[in-house]
Amino acid sequence: xxxxxxxxxxxxxxxxxxxxxxxxxxxxxxxxxxxxxxxxxxxxxxxxxxxxxxxxxxxxxxxxxxxxxxxxxxxxxxxxxxxxxxxxxxxxxxxxxxxxxxx
Amino acid sequence: xxxxxxxxxxxxxxxxxxxxxxxxxxxxxxxxxxxxxxxxxxxxxxxxxxxxxxxxxxxxxxxxxxxxxxxxxxxxxxxxxxxxxxxxxxxxxxxxxxxxxxxxxxxxxxxxxxxxxx
Numbered sequence: 001x002x003x004x005x006x007x008x009x010x011x012x013x014x015x016x017x018x019x020x021x022x023x024x025x026x027x028x029x030x031x032x033x034x035x036x037x038x039x040x041x042x043x044x045x046x047x048x049x050x051x052x053x054x055x056x057x058x059x060x061x062x063x064x065x066x067x068x069x070x071x072x073x074x075x076x077x078x079x080x081x082x083x084x085x086x087x088x089x090x091x092x093x094x095x096x097x098x099x100x101x102x103x
Numbered sequence: 104x105x106x107x108x109x110x111x112x113x114x115x116x117x118x119x120x121x122x123x124x125x126x127x128x129x130x131x132x133x134x135x136x137x138x139x140x141x142x143x144x145x146x147x148x149x150x151x152x153x154x155x156x157x158x159x160x161x162x163x164x165x166x167x168x169x170x171x172x173x174x175x176x177x178x179x180x181x182x183x184x185x186x187x188x189x190x191x192x193x194x195x196x197x198x199x200x201x202x203x204x205x206x207x208x209x210x211x212x213x214x215x216x217x218x219x220x221x
Contacts, residue, residue: 034207092150
């Protein structure tokens, strides 16, 4: 089975910061990587699919990149509503999550 | 707008059974694979089951033989029959439509809480 490893598991950031989260697959998954945002007590929300395609309605400050085994989610300028936990996913496997907290 | 509404959660004793339902609207239900994903308290996301448009089912080892996913295209509803429940199955259960071409969970319901406890 393919394993997905996210880093860091948590980070502290301020409004306006550029934030980068990485996800590594244990073997090549081409570009079949998705990213989700989950706020406390809420369902996850799809942000990025196909490694870099922005889901409809998602702000353009979110972007995804990578292929093969190494992927990145970037928030170009963090806004107050972005503090949440982010997950990468391939097929039936999720990363362990990255919690973005207020610095 | 796409809506997914889960129901059927609740408190059940270890060894018991529960059936979850997810009513879908706002998209062509029969054209999408459907999935269940769960989240134990304070933990991450765990895929639980999927069913293709043609009814082929998929499960991880953690629930295989205990959980059964099914769908009723006439009712735009997907079900999750959960048997032999253990405390490790305590979680919020979300349903989602699943895009099989690029392997992602598109829209999610609000979730239903299943608590397994004596």
